[in-house]
Amino acid sequence: MCKRYWFLIFSAHISISIAKAIETNSKYLENKMGVLVGRQAPDFTAAAVLGNGEIVDSYNLHETIKGKKAVIFFYPLDFTFVCPSELIAFDKRFEDFKKRGVEVIGVSIDSQFSHNAWRNTAVADGGIGKVQYALVADVKHEICKAYDVEHPEAGVAFRGSFLIDEEGNVRHQVVNDLPLGRNIDEMLRMVDALAFHTENGxxxxxxxxxxxxxxxxxxxxxxxxxxxxxxxx
Incomplete structure (x- = not known):
């Protein structure tokens, strides 16, 4: 009886240890999901303001970028501080991306109406002007969560940037903290590097x-x- 008792105690201890190990491994794998390089870019459909100013209710990523390279960049909020400098910098280099066959897409948790108002605000007044690329409205936070760039406390997106190839796979990603503006020329360099590798091996x-x-x-x-x-x- 005594041996059986200790056997049951030992078995229970082993079961608990295994359960904890599985839980720890699951959390580890969850955290690893933040690295999207080498994986298919998560698809999404959401409202957006297009580069021509049109407001649409169903902007689909995979339909938009099918057979093309794309850069998706996340930013915290419209009408803030570092953000307009980044969006204007992307717009100033829009033709550089376009001639490389790259679709540029901005995403934040603001509504399409906020995006539109920001586009219609002069740069001198803190706006971004009529940028030539789409701004997607992630009001449900589903997109920033799918790309694992949601700030856990602020509830806005980190400054995440993703380079997607013609097959829809993420080939480069970088995420900046909220105070740190990104270098748009570095993304162009990565576009060129990917093209060079694809063409030359x-x-x-x-x-x-x-x-x-x-x-x-x-x-x-x-x-x-x-x-x-x-x-x-």
């Missing part, structure tokens, strides 16, 4: 920019590249 070393040499992904390739370019790194 070579990989892009640190600081690669258009016109620079790539690297063959092999021991011989890295040895050759470093022997010729180590001083420029």
């Amino acid at each position: 070579e990989v892009c070393p640190a600081g690669w920019t258009e016109g620079k040499k790539g690297m063959d992904a092999s021991p011989e390739g890295v040895a050759k590249f470093l022997s010729e370019n180590e001083g420029d790194l």
Whole structure:
């Protein structure tokens, strides 16, 4: 009887340990979901203001970007502070993205009507002017949660940026904290790097920019590249 009692206690202890391990692993996997690189970009349908000023009720990501590259960028709120500088910077480089075949899409938790009002506010008055790309209304917070960029306390989106390839897969992502504005030229650099790799099969070393040499992904390739370019790194 005594042996059976201790066996039951031991079995219960093992079961609890396994359950805790499963729970811990599940939480770990949940946290890992924040890395979207290599995965299909989460689809969404939401209201939006298009680049021509039209307000639509059903803007679908996958339909919009089918067969094209895209940059989706999240920002906290309309009519705030760092945000207009970023949206204006994206707009000033809109043609640079366009000639590379890249769709630019902005997302925040504001409504489509707030987006529209912000577009119709002069830059000198804290607005963004008539930016040439779509602004999506994530009023239910579903999109920022799908991309895992919702601030846990502020309830707005972090400054997340995602580069999506022609197959709809995320190839690059970066997330800035709320006070830190992003570098739009860096996103253009990543667009060029992805295009270079896709066309040439070579990989892009640190600081690669258009016109620079790539690297063959092999021991011989890295040895050759470093022997010729180590001083420029």
